[in-house]
Amino acid sequence: MITGFLDKLKNLDIPTCLRVCAGTDGSITFLLEIMTKEDVSVITKNQYLIPADKDTASLFNIDIGDEINYRTVALVAGNKPYVYARSLSPIKRMPPEVKQDMMRADIPIGKILRNHDIETRRDFENLEVEENHEYFECNQVLSRSYKIIHHNHVLMWINELFPVDDRWYL
Amino acid sequence: MITGFLDKLKNLDIPTCLRVCAGTDGSITFLLEIMTKEDVSVITKNQYLIPADKDTASLFNIDIGDEINYRTVALVAGNKPYVYARSLSPIKRMPPEVKQDMMRADIPIGKILRNHDIETRRDFENLEVEENHEYFECNQVLSRSYKIIHHNHVLMWINELFPVDDRWYL
Numbered sequence: 001m002i003t004g005f006l007d008k009l010k011n012l013d014i015p016t017c018l019r020v021c022a023g024t025d026g027s028i029t030f031l032l033e034i035m036t037k038e039d040v041s042v043i044t045k046n047q048y049l050i051p052a053d054k055d056t057a058s059l060f061n062i063d064i065g066d067e068i069n070y071r072t073v074a075l076v077a078g079n080k081p082y083v084y085a086r087s088l089s090p091i092k093r094m095p096p097e098v099k100q101d102m103m104r105a106d107i108p109i110g111k112i113l114r115n116h117d118i119e120t121r122r123d124f125e126n127l128e129v130e131e132n133h134e135y136f137e138c139n140q141v142l143s144r145s146y147k148i149i150h151h152n153h154v155l156m157w158i159n160e161l162f163p164v165d166d167r168w169y170l
Numbered sequence: 171m172i173t174g175f176l177d178k179l180k181n182l183d184i185p186t187c188l189r190v191c192a193g194t195d196g197s198i199t200f201l202l203e204i205m206t207k208e209d210v211s212v213i214t215k216n217q218y219l220i221p222a223d224k225d226t227a228s229l230f231n232i233d234i235g236d237e238i239n240y241r242t243v244a245l246v247a248g249n250k251p252y253v254y255a256r257s258l259s260p261i262k263r264m265p266p267e268v269k270q271d272m273m274r275a276d277i278p279i280g281k282i283l284r285n286h287d288i289e290t291r292r293d294f295e296n297l298e299v300e301e302n303h304e305y306f307e308c309n310q311v312l313s314r315s316y317k318i319i320h321h322n323h324v325l326m327w328i329n330e331l332f333p334v335d336d337r338w339y340l
Binding site for chain 2: 029152
């Protein structure tokens with residue numbers, strides 16, 4: 001899976017910084033801050049609880065109807081949006097000490113995990129270029145999805161959209 | 171600690187890709203592969219066991235005299251070296267399933283952790299630019315050190331040296 005993901009990414013003719021953000025197994029907010037030399041803001045667009053349906057219950061190994069925190073955010077550096085992210089996170093999988101932060105708006109995931117010394121791994125799922133004009137003023141977005149695993153459970157499923165344009169020449 | 175590390179990095183006038191490699195909390199080998207679009211080789215320079223002295227015993231919370239695996243490697247992409255890394259890793263802290271891979275030469279750390287689904291976090295220690303002509307054909311190297319934490323123990327201490335020159339314009 002990881003080899004296929006990497007090979008796909010290496011064959012895309014896109015700016016290096018975009019390729020790096022789409023391919024890192026570390027924190028995106030962190031990388032954006034290093035690349036742009038600007039502070040990165042997390043702007044929350046939506047946040048609410050939804051009950052797990054059959055697919056999400058299976059994804060998180062929870063029961064149908066269990067509560068899932070749904071959040072959509074934009075990552076903005078120097079007034080420019082660089083990433084639009086949707087996340088799903090089952091309440092019962094959240095370590096007690098991070099639950100409050102996870103439910104709060106405007107704290108990046110990487111920072112929450114770091115602040116609470118949470119050990120994780122990130123498992124890549126999918127990567128593709130899509131025609132999509134909804135989130136950014138450009139013709140194409142690069143979409144990737146991955147899971148954050150903690151104590152062998154899926155703590156969070158994340159889908160990130162990156163605009164494919166020249167804002168990445170950093 | 172993390173804020174100081176980031177601020178220091180953001181103020182360095184160095185190529186973006188070097189700043190990104192020196193600042194990521196993810197796998198370096200992985201990033202190098204994405205940046206260069208080349209396969210990355212791990213060339214082992216040294217590997218042997220040493221007994222813990224007072225300082226390393228304290229760092230790893232082990233006994234003086236306990237065995238530590240010492241490894242120095244170069245990360246090479248497209249025949250060019252990009253990183254020179256020294257690592258210390260106490261034998262008794264290695265999860266049994268990864269011990270064999272950790273003692274073998276030429277497998278990158280990120281790949282070992284990923285292959286065995288090891289959950290970790292990376293804690294930064296230090297970052298500085300040094301005059302050093304020993305490892306690369308250039309005048310300055312960027313040196314950073316960090317710890318890889320697993321099950322709340324220090325699994326590995328790593329020091330990486332990056333050449334400060336134009337090979338990072340990728």
